[in-house]
Amino acid sequence: MGKIRVLIAKPGLDGxxxxxxxxxxxxxxxxMEVIYTGLRQSPVQIAQAAIQEDVDVIGLSSLSGAHRTLxxxxxxxxxxxxxxxxPVVAGGVIPSEDIPYLMEKGINKIFTSGSxxxxxxxxxxxxxxxxxQQIEEPxxxxxxxxxxxxxDQVLPFYTDKLGLELENVETVESEGAKIxxxxxxxxxxxxxxxxxxxxxxxxxxxxxxxxxHHIALEVDDIEERLHQLKRDGIQLINDEPKDGAxxxxxxxxxxKASHGVLFELCQPSPKEDE
Amino acid sequence: MSESHGNMxxxxxxxxxxxxxxxxxxxxKFRTSSDLEVERLYYPTNDSEYEEKLGYxxxxxxxxxxxxxxxxxxxxxxxxxxxFGSAKETNKRFRYLLxxxxxxxxxxxxxxxxxxxxxxxxxxxxxxxxxGVAIDSLKDMEQLxxxxxxxxVSTSMTINAPASVLLCMYIAVGEKQGxxxxxxxxxxQNDILKEYIARGTYIFPPKPSMRxxxxxxxxxxxxxxxxxxxxxxxxxxxxxxxxxxxEAAFTIAxxxxxxxxxxxxxxxxxxxxxxxxxxxxxxNNFFEEVAKFRAARRxxxxxxxxxxxxxxxxxxxxxxxxxxxxxxxTAQQPDNNVVRVTLQALAAVMGGTQSLHTNSRDEALSLPTxxxxxxxxxxxxxxxxxxxxADTVDPLGGSYYVEELTDQVEAGIEEYLKxxxxxxxxxxxxxxxFMQREIHHEAYETQKAIEKQEEIIVGLNKYQLDExxxxxxxKVDEQLEKSQIESVLxxxxxxxxxxxxxxxxxxxxxxxxxxxxxxxxxxxxxKSYATVGEICNVLREEFGEYTG
Numbered sequence: 001m002g003k004i005r006v007l008i009a010k011p012g013l014d015g016x017x018x019x020x021x022x023x024x025x026x027x028x029x030x031x032m033e034v035i036y037t038g039l040r041q042s043p044v045q046i047a048q049a050a051i052q053e054d055v056d057v058i059g060l061s062s063l064s065g066a067h068r069t070l071x072x073x074x075x076x077x078x079x080x081x082x083x084x085x086x087p088v089v090a091g092g093v094i095p096s097e098d099i100p101y102l103m104e105k106g107i108n109k110i111f112t113s114g115s116x117x118x119x120x121x122x123x124x125x126x127x128x129x130x131x132x133q134q135i136e137e138p139x140x141x142x143x144x145x146x147x148x149x150x151x152d153q154v155l156p157f158y159t160d161k162l163g164l165e166l167e168n169v170e171t172v173e174s175e176g177a178k179i180x181x182x183x184x185x186x187x188x189x190x191x192x193x194x195x196x197x198x199x200x201x202x203x204x205x206x207x208x209x210x211x212x213h214h215i216a217l218e219v220d221d222i223e224e225r226l227h228q229l230k231r232d233g234i235q236l237i238n239d240e241p242k243d244g245a246x247x248x249x250x251x252x253x254x255x256k257a258s259h260g261v262l263f264e265l266c267q268p269s270p271k272e273d274e
Numbered sequence: 275m276s277e278s279h280g281n282m283x284x285x286x287x288x289x290x291x292x293x294x295x296x297x298x299x300x301x302x303k304f305r306t307s308s309d310l311e312v313e314r315l316y317y318p319t320n321d322s323e324y325e326e327k328l329g330y331x332x333x334x335x336x337x338x339x340x341x342x343x344x345x346x347x348x349x350x351x352x353x354x355x356x357x358f359g360s361a362k363e364t365n366k367r368f369r370y371l372l373x374x375x376x377x378x379x380x381x382x383x384x385x386x387x388x389x390x391x392x393x394x395x396x397x398x399x400x401x402x403x404x405x406g407v408a409i410d411s412l413k414d415m416e417q418l419x420x421x422x423x424x425x426x427v428s429t430s431m432t433i434n435a436p437a438s439v440l441l442c443m444y445i446a447v448g449e450k451q452g453x454x455x456x457x458x459x460x461x462x463q464n465d466i467l468k469e470y471i472a473r474g475t476y477i478f479p480p481k482p483s484m485r486x487x488x489x490x491x492x493x494x495x496x497x498x499x500x501x502x503x504x505x506x507x508x509x510x511x512x513x514x515x516x517x518x519x520x521e522a523a524f525t526i527a528x529x530x531x532x533x534x535x536x537x538x539x540x541x542x543x544x545x546x547x548x549x550x551x552x553x554x555x556x557x558n559n560f561f562e563e564v565a566k567f568r569a570a571r572r573x574x575x576x577x578x579x580x581x582x583x584x585x586x587x588x589x590x591x592x593x594x595x596x597x598x599x600x601x602x603x604t605a606q607q608p609d610n611n612v613v614r615v616t617l618q619a620l621a622a623v624m625g626g627t628q629s630l631h632t633n634s635r636d637e638a639l640s641l642p643t644x645x646x647x648x649x650x651x652x653x654x655x656x657x658x659x660x661x662x663x664a665d666t667v668d669p670l671g672g673s674y675y676v677e678e679l680t681d682q683v684e685a686g687i688e689e690y691l692k693x694x695x696x697x698x699x700x701x702x703x704x705x706x707x708f709m710q711r712e713i714h715h716e717a718y719e720t721q722k723a724i725e726k727q728e729e730i731i732v733g734l735n736k737y738q739l740d741e742x743x744x745x746x747x748x749k750v751d752e753q754l755e756k757s758q759i760e761s762v763l764x765x766x767x768x769x770x771x772x773x774x775x776x777x778x779x780x781x782x783x784x785x786x787x788x789x790x791x792x793x794x795x796x797x798x799x800x801k802s803y804a805t806v807g808e809i810c811n812v813l814r815e816e817f818g819e820y821t822g
Contacts, residue, residue: 013385013401015474018514018601021714022721038822039474040389042397064385065640065750069400093605095640095747113605113638114734116725 004128005055009037009046011074014064019091023059026117027124043073051083056128060090060107067094072105079106087127091115122232138217142248142266143181143188147204147213151180151193154210158182164189172245177201179245190216190245214252216264222249225265229253241267283319286330289342290314293332297347304346304665312665314346316672328677331667335575337568337680338668339626340591345664350622351629352654353430353595357382357407358641359754361417364407368422370644374651379422379460380430380631382406383440388475390436390810393758402755405641406432410762411805415443416450425453429460430505430595430629435477437464438486439809442797445498461502461551461595464490467528468507470704470820472514472713477810480701482785482817486792487532488539491546493793502551504532505595511709512555513601515717518562519683521555522570523690524700524709529574530691531700533582543582547589556618556625557599563618564670565679567594567625572680573687596622597631603638607733608745611635616653623657624670630654640747762805769803777802778812785816 008024010017017039024034035053037046050058058078060071071090078084090102091111099110108127111120148154151169158164164182171178176199180191192213194202204213219225222241230236237252244250247269255262304312315331315338318324329335332342341347354371356379357364368379383406386398392410393402402408409415419429424447433440441462448458466483469476476483487504494503508516508525516524529550536546554570556563574592578584598618603611612635619632632650634642642650658664670676697703704710723729730736777799784790799809 012399013389013391013397013475014405015385015469016513017474018717022515022717025714025718026721040397064401065404066385066400068752073400093638093640096744097747117721118725 004032006034007050007055008059010039011070012066014062016063020061030121043077047077058088061092063093075106138219141187142216142218143190145190145214147192147201214262214264216266219265222267282325293342299346315667336571338671344667349658351378353378353380353629355380355631359403359750361414378428384408390477392805392807408758411803412443419447424448425457432463437462438796442800455498459500461505464504465507471709473510476820478817479820484535488536489791491536495545503549505551505553507553509553509555514713516713518566519686523687527694527700543584544586552594556596556622560621563621564625565683568680569683593628595629596627598633604734605638608635643748773802774804781812
């Protein structure tokens, strides 16, 4: 795809354009094409310019306190002109208590004083790159993995005492583990028992004993998502998806990157969906 | 050329005597906590290089200050910029500040007023009363200054493109209070060049704008002689991202453009130059800021004396207001800003400022609350009354570092002045975008340095808190815009429309003749309750609009 096109605009009468100019320059340095409207633009002028210039995103800047009136107005005019597919981000001197109001009025994100241009550029890239837009947010917790010494020993607690329904038991070679799934709502509890000494589950048990091992998030398009995480500098245990239980594709994010929690990304097999 | 040693010292001592007769020093003797006596001034004896290069305070070239005794007689004027919402609300804040010991007023106008739109203009939507007070007509101005004696309080008005209109309103209120015009004191900012460069509240193109400015010079010199007719401002240039050297250089270049324009319109330099005032910023690099103020004074004095051949020493003196740096404040951990403001205010005082505005800690978030504004004023009062820095003149004078920095800043200013002269002067340089480009380049470099942590901002890119506390912020009543619109509509019904129309047409024909001074015509229109927007619209039709 071509360069991302951004319209940087100053709505209202505010003349402080240091921020707008710095951001325009920073986005250009990130390889985007930036059009700056100049000062004193009405919401209608801004929307028109955005449509004419066929931009991917609009950035608004105001330091005069008129943001509550003028930012939502830009979104409104875009709607009237059937151009509300153009996302609007904004910045300036914006009290934090105004942010929920602006988001509610359709502003995608507010960058206040002290935000880094790096973060802004990344946000815009993610916001507008269509191959990324196809990736939807994780839909649910696929399962919670719990490491145990022996499934046979703990199973009665789950089935008899908690009253959960055992779905199936299988061995997953890639993990060196025997796995039991218990259904709970739209999610599952996964009991993991190591079958070989080299199993990561075995290591976990030796180090920490029985307990919660990981949380699995159900995702679409696991491969693309892994690429994206990698690009963003998130440390992964598995760079490529591997086979998991139920013919799913799985991969783990390194707990260092996710603040101490081991996350599994899990894409169910198409059959499983039904 | 230079006078012999004893002579210059004696000249200073004589002026000390004359000054202290009018403004006695605050104490008979100044002492430290250990009871050591603090002298008025510390200086080398029999040093001709010192006398020529630095000079005595109150003596050319004013490196060490423009008054012979500086703050030993009177502190700087503590002047907090304030204004928000309606004239009535702002009037209340003004009275509060005066009660708290503030010694001068400083009016912030909202953006519609600053750009010459009435509150009911479509362009004003969302902006009425936000960054300052909304003034549509003389009626609002009467309310703004209600109960404030204009013969005792000096008022600074941050107004540029429509400065003539607001000045006329001020004069009209003074007349109603029975204050003779020659007793009115204060300042209008009236500095259009920096609006094109950095601040953005321009209306007309440069040429007619420069005419309005020289019209004001002439009118005030004849009628309102104690009013500062312009405040040539580096403040906004610095806020837009310039360095300290650029701030001083571009401001002085703009100042020269105003002097050129006034001389060209036939005014004698010594008739208007004593009423030129300056307005600088104070950022965090403490010694560089002090050096900047000292260097700026020296450069301006030389220019006025040598280049423009001004004879009156008052024309040589660079008098300035300082405001602490808004762009140095962080939204993160806002209480830290009190410390930044203290350092910056101290630099302004060590640099010899004539008046000072200290910013409030919450200004990166919104307009200041009353509590924040009070702490800001208290900061100045603590520096003045408790620190002892005001007890001797130019306490940093003679420091190897500060003197060297002063020389270097001076050289940097002169280098820029040369470049701007080669371009054809400040007006030409502005039109070509020279200053704008230089400033923008610096602003971008600063941002990059902060993001790379080459420049550390406490609380922003180092020593952050995981969770920020949200302070209470000032909110401007959203209903204000409506009620301000209603009151301007009501005014238009109540006033004598025929008189208004006549006065507006008189402005139009005066505008068409370049040699006519517009101010008396604007004053008539203001008195007929014509609005800021109506007057500016007539001038827009005649002069055209600047579009950036």
